[in-house]
Amino acid sequence: MFSQTEENYLKCIYLQLEKNAQSLVTTSVISEQMKTTAASVTDMLKRLSGKKLIHYKKYQGVLLTKSGRIKALSIVRKHRLWEYFLVEKLKFQWDEIHAVAEQLEHVASELLIDKLDVFLGRPKFDPHGDPIPDHHGKLSLHRLKNLSLLKPREKGKVAAVVEQDPDFLKHLERLQIQIETPIKVLDKAEFDRSMTISINGSGTVNISYDIAKNILIGK
């Protein structure tokens, strides 16, 4: 049985490793993500290490142990299932749900999360397109391309977003970009790496490189 704070740290480390599986996660990255001081992070890393949830090397960074990873996947599963519930059933907007799911994910009940999974029809992806681990911690992966790497005339559907900042998600909504939206690259400007894209086969819009790099495209 772990505290909410411990669970949050494990989830944070897991998400960092999901982004970049090659490197250890550093104290300063965790400090930034958890919005706390470096000293607090060091304290907590020592504690998690003592509980055999992470491999921790001073000054070098951390990785999850097998049991740490299992625990982290469990939290991520809960987080994403609750996000699905909030959007599909309670009609939340996709930019409103993160903070609420951050609280719901700590409810300690296997039965609850299993029944919620069934109730929702065993969804494989959350409203941002991220994979929902199943009961055994397995997740569906789809091969996605970063929109910023697509060439003119290439196309596909929006499958996920990298960044989940509410302002960013609101901006996508204004552009009428959401999960499953068909996208085609029309042109790319080399001077600022912005791109012109068509949305839903009709609307044409220019988006910055910063926007494009946070959108993942699938078939």
Next chain:
Amino acid sequence: MFSQTEENYLKCIYLQLEKNAQSLVTTSVISEQMKTTAASVTDMLKRLSGKKLIHYKKYQGVLLTKSGRIKALSIVRKHRLWEYFLVEKLKFQWDEIHAVAEQLEHVASELLIDKLDVFLGRPKFDPHGDPIPDHHGKLSLHRLKNLSLLKPREKGKVAAVVEQDPDFLKHLERLQIQIETPIKVLDKAEFDRSMTISINGSGTVNISYDIAKNILIGK
């Protein structure tokens, strides 16, 4: 913004006052309900008093302030709405839900609880028959009689249960007694105050005084 522990204490005090509005709530009653020591209770009561949530007199007991009562009603509302959700939507048994709702009730989001209320069809009572306060803290009351006080040939429907101990609720299930079940008193034994009742107009069963006193009957 209050801690989960503070919210739990407020709820506990509120529920005691709901049972017996005439008297101050004592340290030992709270200690028993919260499963903690009398010293811990005294510490917390001092803290809640400092935050103007309770009126606290040493050695005499506590009452809720206006803002303490508002906060307590908010927690009770959340608890009971989540219990409704767990039974109606996720098909939990009514004896399985208390512990889960005890966690869900601390999710701090007004929007969440309002959307959940709408999603559930604005229920007035939880699965145990307890009234769910509305957005303004108002609750529907029905005049109920304790089953143990009914006389032979009096009848009505099960409207609520006083005790929510899971073993007790399971026992009622085995007797096929649940909310809305029609009950008629056939006989009362004076030596042990047990009573013979008919359930659903057909089944006849003898129940102890201890069972009867925990069932509330409405029209």
Next chain:
DNA sequence: AAAAATATTTAGATTAGTCTAAAAATAAGT
């Protein structure tokens, strides 16, 4: 009225989690 029992509070200790400031380690620049 006094003694005994019970309830409650106080004092001091503990753990979890946070912080600041200083010290130590590492990385970057010259």
Next chain:
DNA sequence: ACTTATTTTTAGACTAATCTAAATATTTTT
């Protein structure tokens, strides 16, 4: 190689919440 900058850790302090043991207040019994 040395200096400077940055990152990280350590030490000690803080708050919240819990406890035990002892002291205090109240209630009950004699």
